[in-house]
Every structure is written in structure tokens, then in C-alpha cells.
Amino acid sequence: xxxxxxxxxxxxxxxxxxxxxxxxxxxxxxxxxxxxxxxxxxxxxxxxxxxxxxxxxxxxxxxxxxxxxxxxxxxxxxxxxxxxxxxxxxxxxxxxxxxxxxxxxxxxxxxxxxxxxxxxxxxxxxxxxxxxxxxxxxxxxxxxxxxxxxxxxxx
Numbered sequence: 001x002x003x004x005x006x007x008x009x010x011x012x013x014x015x016x017x018x019x020x021x022x023x024x025x026x027x028x029x030x031x032x033x034x035x036x037x038x039x040x041x042x043x044x045x046x047x048x049x050x051x052x053x054x055x056x057x058x059x060x061x062x063x064x065x066x067x068x069x070x071x072x073x074x075x076x077x078x079x080x081x082x083x084x085x086x087x088x089x090x091x092x093x094x095x096x097x098x099x100x101x102x103x104x105x106x107x108x109x110x111x112x113x114x115x116x117x118x119x120x121x122x123x124x125x126x127x128x129x130x131x132x133x134x135x136x137x138x139x140x141x142x143x144x145x146x147x148x149x150x151x152x153x154x155x
């Protein structure tokens with residue numbers, strides 16, 4: 001097995017001048033400043049008082065899961081000679097918070113909308129989704145179930 005390294009720089013931007021002197025003295029904001037890439041401005045979950053206009057860790061996890069699935073889908077579709085013309089996903093994740101305040105994801109559903117040409121074997125196109133969990137880095141790393149509810153448009 002070959003190991004791979006991934007890195008990012010996360011920089012807290014929420015110091016209002018007092019640092020973490022008290023719980024309400026600071027903002028839960030940060031930037032992802034990976035060298036050579038655009039900065040991503042982030043906040044915590046809006047349920048915890050975060051800025052709903054900024055990405056939060058939960059957004060980024062479900063987006064990473066969806067993107068990894070999409071990239072593998074496109075690869076496997078190409079191998080199967082299925083010419084995907086368009087793909088977008090509106091994934092939905094469900095989480096829970098217990099009495100202590102600890103949270104976790106319970107499940108996610110990927111809901112890709114895929115456009116394929118006339119004559120495409122839609123059963124084969126759909127079956128690809130169930131192969132991806134064997135190879136997708138993110139899907140193989142999460143500890144909650146991931147379901148698929150794909151819809152196809154034939155154009």
C-alpha cells in the first residue's frame with residue numbers, strides 16, 4: 001500500500017482583541033489558506049451561532065463526499081462508455097447532537113442529477129453508483145451510511 005499526504009493551512013480569524021478570554025469574546029471564524037489555492041472563509045455551524053453565509057466543516061465534509069463520488073462516477077462511466085453530458089448533486093446529510101453537545105453525521109444521501117445521451121443503458125449508469133464506495137477516498141473514510149438517489153435526463 002502506498003501512503004499519501006494531504007495538507008492544508010487553517011488560520012483562526014476570530015480574535016476580536018481579547019483572544020479566548022471568555023466564551024463570547026471571540027468569533028468562530030477561520031480561513032483555509034492552502035498555499036497556491038484560493039482562500040476559503042469559514043465559520044462554525046449556524047446552529048451554533050456561525051455565519052450562515054460561510055462554509056462550515058459540515059458543509060465541507062458533505063461537499064467532499066459528493067465531489068469524490070462525482071469524480072469516480074465520471075471515471076467509471078467513461079470506462080463503461082457512458083458519455084455523461086452533465087452532473088450536479090444536491091447531497092443531504094443528517095446529523096444529531098446529544099445532550100452533551102457532541103454531534104455526528106447519521107447518514108447522507110447523494111442526489112446527483114445526470115444527463116446522458118439517447119441510447120444510454122440507464123441500469124448500468126445507475127449501477128455505477130454502487131461500485132464507487134469501493135474506491136472513493138472520502139466514502140471509504142466516513143463512518144456513516146451513504147445512499148444514492150440519482151435521477152437521469154436523456155438528451
